[in-house]
Amino acid sequence: MTNVSVKRLSAAQADFDTALAKLLAWDDSVDHQVNESVRHILHAVKTQGDSAVLAFTAKFDQLEVEQVADLEISQARLDTALNTIPQAQREALEAAAARIRDYHERQVQASWQYQDEDGTVLGQKVTPLDRVGLYVPGGKAAYPSSVLMNAIPAKVAGVAEIIMVVPTPAGVVNDMVLAAAAIAGVDRVFTLGGAQAVAALAYGTETVPAVDKIVGPGNIFVATAKREVFGTVGIDMIAGPSEILVICDGQTDPDWIAMDLFSQAEHDEQAQSILISPDADFLDRVEASIRKLLPTMERADIIAESMSQRAALIKVADLAEAAQVSNRIAPEHLELSVQDPEALVEHIRHAGAIFMGRYTAEALGDYCAGPNHVLPTSGTARFSSPLGVYDFQKRSSIIGFSAAGADRMGRVASVLARGEGLTAHARSAEYRIKSQGE
Structure with missing residues (x-):
């Protein structure tokens, strides 16, 4: 026992x-061998695109195809999975999805602006990311719940396109994962995994489009790859x-x-x-x-x-x-x-x-x-939060000066810029200041 x-x-x-x-x-700390292997894979996919993706998929997943397009799963196949899984599973996925969607709809941030006494308009414009990549573990570790938790907040945020990658070792596909993708509104699915999938999402290939952010759990190779591509793309967290x-x-x-x-x-x-x-x-x-x-x-x-x-x-x-x-x-x-x-x-x-x-x-x-199950680990809850709609939205500052505002604040900017020795900054602001005689 x-x-x-x-x-x-x-x-x-x-x-x-x-x-x-x-x-x-x-x-x-990342194992040096893992780090070297991941960097090799990332460089190969970045420089060779589809051909590298095909080679690594054959090597690591024992899946040989003619072209990367053959690794894409159609929307019809997702719908078939949804319609053929046991009814109890479908109902459970749909019930969970409804609660996750309801919770996350309350997180949506709206744009805002206000006007100061000079008529200057200031504000914040909130916009969704254009395209997000979702990594989903495959094989034995199949997590349809992760599909819902990652994809639904992105869709609620207004993300236009979600590209899901899921490894299918030896061609083994998990229908519950595909059904969850159909329910969550995932736009495209590729049967790709490992560091090569992260690289394809980060850099783009002839077939796989580059994304703005990569989310979702994975093994040490996936986590290491996400850490390496951060900066080229956003990531959710290192879990x-x-x-x-x-x-x-x-x-x-x-x-x-x-x-x-x-x-x-x-x-x-x-x-x-x-x-x-x-x-x-x-x-x-x-x-x-x-x-x-x-x-x-x-x-x-x-x-x-x-x-x-x-x-x-x-x-x-x-x-x-x-x-x-x-x-x-x-x-x-x-x-x-x-x-x-x-x-x-x-x-x-x-x-x-x-x-x-x-x-x-x-x-x-x-x-x-309903709340997200993608959460900060290893003490990082001291400074970070659960995954949410806000992770798929970004904020732009809005600044629109009136003539009076440009005159008043231009004088402030002039003093500060000249104090920093940046005279072009100062003169750019000073051009908008009314002359003393006016």
């Missing part, structure tokens, strides 16, 4: 800060392993909490699951539930490795201290499994998504709650 040993920490221990830092440490932090007052069923911890641990061995509670007996009961339930899990080996290496049960003095520790961690997912989550959430400053109350399993957020 699979064994698991979960670390115990106490906020009262003398070396708690050091122990917590060690627990949270995750080495995201680390999945994380869950549960704060519990000791009154929730320990089996529920154990399974919530498993829900992240089953992603991969690097995923992190942490429980914080002021109730030491409750931590014991949850550990007993972990041991009891682990043998029943399909991915028991992965969960056991994740829980043994990266999980922790942390004892704190009270819920106020739990909030302090949580803010130090800045988790991707935070469950407030307490009697009064509304009171506790007031003390939370850093978290990707906050799940309120005993009945709010983090898994609901992954699929169908």
Whole structure:
């Protein structure tokens, strides 16, 4: 039977800060071999276009075709997938899509402007990106929920064209992923994967159009490629392993909490699951539930490795201290499994998504709650936010001076420009200043 040993920490221990830092440490440094391989692929696709894409697709996905156009999946094929998947799957996808769309429609930012006392117009024009690339993992790791979470906010933002890439190793296509693309309104789909797909989206080829931003999860080669092409295109984020932090007052069923911890641990061995509670007996009961339930899990080996290496049960003095520790961690997912989550959430400053109350399993957020499941990891919730409509919109400043405004502010600009030694700037502003005799 699979064994698991979960670390115990106490906020009262003398070396708690050091122990917590060690627990949270995750080495995201890119392997040099991976880096060199990715750079080679990016350069080849940038300089050779379609021919490089075909060569890498044959090499890595065992998929040989005559031309890149043969890797494009038609809209008719997407519709066929939607119409042939089991009805329960279609209804679940459509229900999730409706909730995701409803939530994200509330995020849309509008353009605005105002007029100052001189009649000068100032404002902000909000426009969507023209074209976005969506990377979707293929093969065994097929995530139709990722298609919905990435594509729907882009469409709500007004993005004109979404190009989806999804690897199909040995030609294996996941119909649920294609059905999700149909529901979300994806415009074009190519069966491409890996760094070569990221390169094709970033630089464009004879067949694959260049995009303005690339979003979506992938393996280390995809993540490294996204990091490398950032600047040529925008990216969503560099994501680390999945994380869950549960704060519990000791009154929730320990089996529920154990399974919530498993829900992240089953992603991969690097995923992190942490429980914080002021109730030491409750931590014991949850550990007993972990041991009891682990043998029943399909991915028991992965969960056991994740829980043994990266999980922790942390004892704190009270819920106020739990909030302090949580803010130090800045988790991707935070469950407030307490009697009064509304009171506790007031003390939370850093978290990707906050799940309120005993009945709010983090898994609901992954699929169908409505808010986005693309969240900041590895403590980056200190300064970044969930993926949303705002990631697919950009802002332009609007500045329109009246004659009176140009006269008044031109005098200010003149002084500042001459102070910086930029006389052309100063004279450009001074041309619009009324002469003293007028």
